[in-house]
Amino acid sequence: MGAKGFFISKAVGVVGIVLGAGAVATIIALSVVYSQEKAKTDAPVAPTDGTGTTLPTVPTPAPSNEPWDKYRLPESLVPETYTVTLHPRLIPDPITKLYIFTGTSHVVFKCVKETQLILIHSNKLNYTKALNGFLATLTTEGGGAPAPAIKSSGLVEKTQYLVLQLSDSLVKDQKYKLSTTFTGELADDLGGFYRSEYLENGVKKIVATTQMQPTDARKAFPCFDEPAMKAIFHITLVHAHGTRALSNGMETGTTDQTIDGMSVQVTTFEPTKKMSTYLLAFIVSDFGFIQTTLEGVLIRIFARKAAIDANQGEYALSVTGPILKFFENYYNATYPLPKSDQIALPDFNAGAMENWGLITYRETALLYDAKYSSNSNKERIASIISHELAHMWFGNLVTLRWWNDLWLNEGFASYVEYLGADHAEPSWGVKDLTVLSDIHRVFAVDALASSHPLSSKAEDIQRPEQISELFDAISYSKGAAVLRMLSGFLTEDLFKKGLSTYLNKFAYGNTVYTDLWDHLQMAVDESGKPLPGRVHDIMNTWVLQMGFPVITIDTATGLVTQKHFLLDPESNVEASPYNYEWIVPITWMKTNINQPSIWLTKKSDTRVEMKVISGQWVLANLDTVGYYRVNYDMANWESLLNALTSNHQDIPKINRAQLIDDAFNLARAKEISTILALRTTQYLTKETEYMPWESALDNLDFFYLMFDRSEVLGPMQAYLLKQVTPLFDHFRILTVDWTIIPPGHMDQYNQVNAIGKACSTGLPQCQTLVQGWFTSWMDNPAVNPIEPNLRSTVYCSAIAAGGAKEWDFAWDQFLKASIATEAEKLRAALACTKEPWLLNRYLEYTLNPSLIRKQDATSTIVYIASNVVGQPLAWDFIRDRWSYIFNQYGGGSFSFSNLINGVTERFSSKFELQQLEQFKKDNEAVGFGSGTLAVEQAIERTKANMMWISENKQQVLKWFVDNTLP
Numbered sequence: 001m002g003a004k005g006f007f008i009s010k011a012v013g014v015v016g017i018v019l020g021a022g023a024v025a026t027i028i029a030l031s032v033v034y035s036q037e038k039a040k041t042d043a044p045v046a047p048t049d050g051t052g053t054t055l056p057t058v059p060t061p062a063p064s065n066e067p068w069d070k071y072r073l074p075e076s077l078v079p080e081t082y083t084v085t086l087h088p089r090l091i092p093d094p095i096t097k098l099y100i101f102t103g104t105s106h107v108v109f110k111c112v113k114e115t116q117l118i119l120i121h122s123n124k125l126n127y128t129k130a131l132n133g134f135l136a137t138l139t140t141e142g143g144g145a146p147a148p149a150i151k152s153s154g155l156v157e158k159t160q161y162l163v164l165q166l167s168d169s170l171v172k173d174q175k176y177k178l179s180t181t182f183t184g185e186l187a188d189d190l191g192g193f194y195r196s197e198y199l200e201n202g203v204k205k206i207v208a209t210t211q212m213q214p215t216d217a218r219k220a221f222p223c224f225d226e227p228a229m230k231a232i233f234h235i236t237l238v239h240a241h242g243t244r245a246l247s248n249g250m251e252t253g254t255t256d257q258t259i260d261g262m263s264v265q266v267t268t269f270e271p272t273k274k275m276s277t278y279l280l281a282f283i284v285s286d287f288g289f290i291q292t293t294l295e296g297v298l299i300r301i302f303a304r305k306a307a308i309d310a311n312q313g314e315y316a317l318s319v320t321g322p323i324l325k326f327f328e329n330y331y332n333a334t335y336p337l338p339k340s341d342q343i344a345l346p347d348f349n350a351g352a353m354e355n356w357g358l359i360t361y362r363e364t365a366l367l368y369d370a371k372y373s374s375n376s377n378k379e380r381i382a383s384i385i386s387h388e389l390a391h392m393w394f395g396n397l398v399t400l401r402w403w404n405d406l407w408l409n410e411g412f413a414s415y416v417e418y419l420g421a422d423h424a425e426p427s428w429g430v431k432d433l434t435v436l437s438d439i440h441r442v443f444a445v446d447a448l449a450s451s452h453p454l455s456s457k458a459e460d461i462q463r464p465e466q467i468s469e470l471f472d473a474i475s476y477s478k479g480a481a482v483l484r485m486l487s488g489f490l491t492e493d494l495f496k497k498g499l500s501t502y503l504n505k506f507a508y509g510n511t512v513y514t515d516l517w518d519h520l521q522m523a524v525d526e527s528g529k530p531l532p533g534r535v536h537d538i539m540n541t542w543v544l545q546m547g548f549p550v551i552t553i554d555t556a557t558g559l560v561t562q563k564h565f566l567l568d569p570e571s572n573v574e575a576s577p578y579n580y581e582w583i584v585p586i587t588w589m590k591t592n593i594n595q596p597s598i599w600l601t602k603k604s605d606t607r608v609e610m611k612v613i614s615g616q617w618v619l620a621n622l623d624t625v626g627y628y629r630v631n632y633d634m635a636n637w638e639s640l641l642n643a644l645t646s647n648h649q650d651i652p653k654i655n656r657a658q659l660i661d662d663a664f665n666l667a668r669a670k671e672i673s674t675i676l677a678l679r680t681t682q683y684l685t686k687e688t689e690y691m692p693w694e695s696a697l698d699n700l701d702f703f704y705l706m707f708d709r710s711e712v713l714g715p716m717q718a719y720l721l722k723q724v725t726p727l728f729d730h731f732r733i734l735t736v737d738w739t740i741i742p743p744g745h746m747d748q749y750n751q752v753n754a755i756g757k758a759c760s761t762g763l764p765q766c767q768t769l770v771q772g773w774f775t776s777w778m779d780n781p782a783v784n785p786i787e788p789n790l791r792s793t794v795y796c797s798a799i800a801a802g803g804a805k806e807w808d809f810a811w812d813q814f815l816k817a818s819i820a821t822e823a824e825k826l827r828a829a830l831a832c833t834k835e836p837w838l839l840n841r842y843l844e845y846t847l848n849p850s851l852i853r854k855q856d857a858t859s860t861i862v863y864i865a866s867n868v869v870g871q872p873l874a875w876d877f878i879r880d881r882w883s884y885i886f887n888q889y890g891g892g893s894f895s896f897s898n899l900i901n902g903v904t905e906r907f908s909s910k911f912e913l914q915q916l917e918q919f920k921k922d923n924e925a926v927g928f929g930s931g932t933l934a935v936e937q938a939i940e941r942t943k944a945n946m947m948w949i950s951e952n953k954q955q956v957l958k959w960f961v962d963n964t965l966p
């Protein structure tokens, strides 16, 4: 293949053209759309001029540094309005068999700096030559001298531009209009303008839909595809009779027209507000919908007709209004649009996308049916709706200038999603769950030397893969955690005040993250609240350096110190501008300590007066509002363990969960002994609350990963069986022998833990119970007797205990499922079988999109890898097919790092490390895309696991044996 990245190997139709720029010919790589399904080849291919005509091959040029070689747009042109008409064809071309869309676009932009060059993003679009012989026409807009003539036009594949060279300069402050006509493929690739398919009464149906974030609007029409290039969009969609078109704005009318001899419908929309390209959405479908209005805002839920007819949209419709009102109040800003549409799509890569006014979801994230859906499915719907609605202001109305600040956008929505969901479902207590799903989740990666700071430099984030890589646990969960801490120490009132002035000031504009700090500071100044520094200075220590501190409290001396918490204390970390010192708000349990809360600003300068009576304890980081771990002197640990065994309710439940999580992780970092960590689980025989149990099970999962192929497993299972049996009995009684559902949301979760763990550790009563349910369902498939909350765990237990008969039955039910959440439960449970041949067959299914949707492929492989029998099979499978998987499935943003993490999480031997390093080497050329960092993390994790096992195995084995003796 030619110079790296110049001829892109992906597509057959990748080409180059000659731009007549003086003596030196400038070569530009092009891509043609009708190439997707063809075989991939590494050979250089014939160039075209962007209209489908083949030109002679051009030799590979020397690397150049022209404006079109840069990924960022030059600062010369600013778009104002776009008028875009798109016509997706929902039936394939009879000859090529491809689905395509056609379009025209007119973009009016202002020249703010003289230039002879127009660069506008365009990816995989094929242009029709205009009368001038070029790929676009240019005219002056709003009077003024005629526009300069176009001298050359072409497409750059690598940096995804349409490039126009002009015979003369554009004039500063003059407006111009650029017009194009183009076609693109409506591929099933889940990005840009793409197609989704489903069966309805045996008939294949096609939906045309979009996913633009972060950089795929350029795949639908030529645009200045950067978040700061806000403009107003006038959208028109052409579609077949019997279908409906949706976009960000409200439909203003639909007329019948004849285009190319075809009778079609043409739907126009209200022009949008001034907005970023990544928030656009265009959809054509024959979906059904339900609607309501709330204080003048139209709220609609769209989905497949069968789903709407089965009332699966009702729950989403019922929570949207209240959550929208909650955010209007929280932000002190009215919802800026006249309508809020939400649509469930059969094929969708992420969970949901906050397109302004037309939010897209995967079906499991929006559709609910009490007959099939669990409380967990319901909570996911409430919180994901809340997350996306939060973006309508934070992100959409006010947008970060560049992707390097993505963490603030996603972190913010990930924090406030709990507040909105809590407003819709106040009895659930969901706000607490951020501790498990965000803080514990991200502590695990942020304690590695391969972590990274929240904030990146704008110049370090250029290529689309670099942008995609930012959608990680650090941006989402650490972002959420530090904002929750900030709101905690400012008070929610001040936080809201600053937020509201920020949103008002920058409405329809762009910001950098420090603009938010400035507005919070104004609120602080006005209130006179004392802080140890400016918001800016405090937050910099959390945002500009990676990791987090462990606070050590010595109750004997009253000394409180901090240090960088690293899972591997020996690892080398890069230098930090703050020398791994944080400004830490420390809260206490009120007993035993004089000050209610303190600030720790240096590594070791703080002494607190403690009046610790022997046997009494100190507890810091109340409700885990702070993003840090806490360690204590041994005497205090002993008192805390005592408190857990004698009166665990004295310690708030979040902190019980936190003590367990801190202990296990401090042990992994060798700050305390592993035995001390294990001792935090002894009191669980008396614990019935979900949060501490979940925290313990999550941490013990690491023990399973490390030991489930070793002699430790038996004694460990015996210990856990002993611990979980009282919980199983508790729920048996609470549910009157499994006949009623526990009333509390968290109790419902913990019931699942009780059954799941009791069955997997071999409690005969549990196994009989769940196998009985499953057999009864197999005997009469029309009646599923398993309560929806319990289905995931019951299906998994039964399939694990069963063979091909159970597996095939579940697969059949998967194919027949009428709601996506039911299919999802079965898809996960199918990975639970212990039969290698079934697992290998299932692995093959994952890459067959007619069996497993593309959106679900990587997560299915991860499910299989989480099974101890499936793990080596999954690892062989992805090693064998990496380049295929990467090319077919590499587009997804989260899924790639999840895949790498998933298949490598058990790695803990020298051989596995070698294999991993070999894998990295073998695939250097193919690459890992958004999973690049995950490969590094996997290597680091494997080394740490090897160390941990060698240091802990014997004592852990002995402890489990000793602690199961009667």
Ligand code: BES
Residues within 6 Å of the ligand: 213, 214, 350, 351, 352, 353, 354, 383, 384, 387, 388, 391, 410, 413, 414, 417, 471, 476, 893, 894
């Ligand atoms: N903006 C994202 C969706 C997205 C993610 C687009 C990655 C492109 C790449 C959206 O707001 C989001 O964060 N969705 C989450 C759900 C949320 C509840 C964490 C998702 O899709 O999982």
Ligand code: ZN
Residues within 6 Å of the ligand: 354, 387, 391, 409, 410, 413
């Ligand atoms: Zn988001």
